[in-house]
Amino acid sequence: MPYLVALVVLVGVFCLVNLILIVGVIRRLREHDEALAARSEQEQNRRAILSEGEVAEPFETVSTDGGLVSRDRFEQPTLVGFFSPGCTACHEALPGFLAMAERFPGGPEQVLAVIVDENGESGAQRASLEPVARVVVEKLGGPVTSALHVGAVPAFGLVGPGGTVMSSGLRLDQVLTAASA
Template identity: 35%
Template sequence: MSFLVALLTVVSAVHLMVTLALARTVRRLTRQVGSRPVILEMDETVGPFHALTTDGVRLDRAALPGFGMVAFFSLTCPSSLDGVDGFRSVAGRFPGGRDAVLAVLVGEERAAEPYARMLEPAARVVVEPERGALSRAFKVRGFPAYALVDATGRVLASGGELEEVFVIPQP
């Protein structure tokens, strides 16, 4: 019986050590992921790109407006798609109107159709596959991702939350 108690004590101690080691690893990884930017940061420059909007307009970095707003949404991420309606609301009031706003839907074209129709009155819309030209140019690493850019492609503000990037006036 004392052998069984000793064995159970050793197994419990090993289990506790493994659990603590896993907890430390999870905490370290969470800090690393949390500190990693989801899109280019302030003062970084957008890379070159070529894209076609849903209404047939060709875009490249030279076509960026003097002051523009860009958003990226993943069609496979429900929490990303939850931000589409809020973005549309902000985009509808953005200075420069629709031509100063770009929404990028990442995923399959068929799945993008309802979101593209929802966004088109307030923004130019591009649908692209994972790691498409715009996602690479803006170094998107998470969704949703938002940025304010100037005509040279310099990022003025960016983040993964709408409120991080845009001051949203209350109606």
């Protein structure tokens, strides 16, 4: 009989400890969910590049083919894309950008691709972009990324005469939808 009482007490203590642990885990999961929701909201509010109507700061740089690229050379609407070699989302967005660049009015002269490359790994992206766009390779904070206030990659924009942003977004379809509206 005393063994049975001890066993019941032991099972009761075990259940109580288990219940306390479960309540603690549920509390931590709620905190984790709230942190994820806050982070998701921050990411949604993060700007790709300057917003519609804003004007890029003056800049001047040289493309991979030796041509001059500057804010003052935006005479027609220009499709702009920012990529990085180590970025999975950039690799996923690249085929869509290439397809759009091939069809974009004005050809490669009206398409600018900026590869944000910190480690000299831009070779593959550069090779795929050069046939359809003027390509600039620079570090984050370079002339083009600074002038357009790039906050994330991939980022896309449609930039009009004088560097005025006509539309921008973290996805190419956002830019094209806004531009066609």
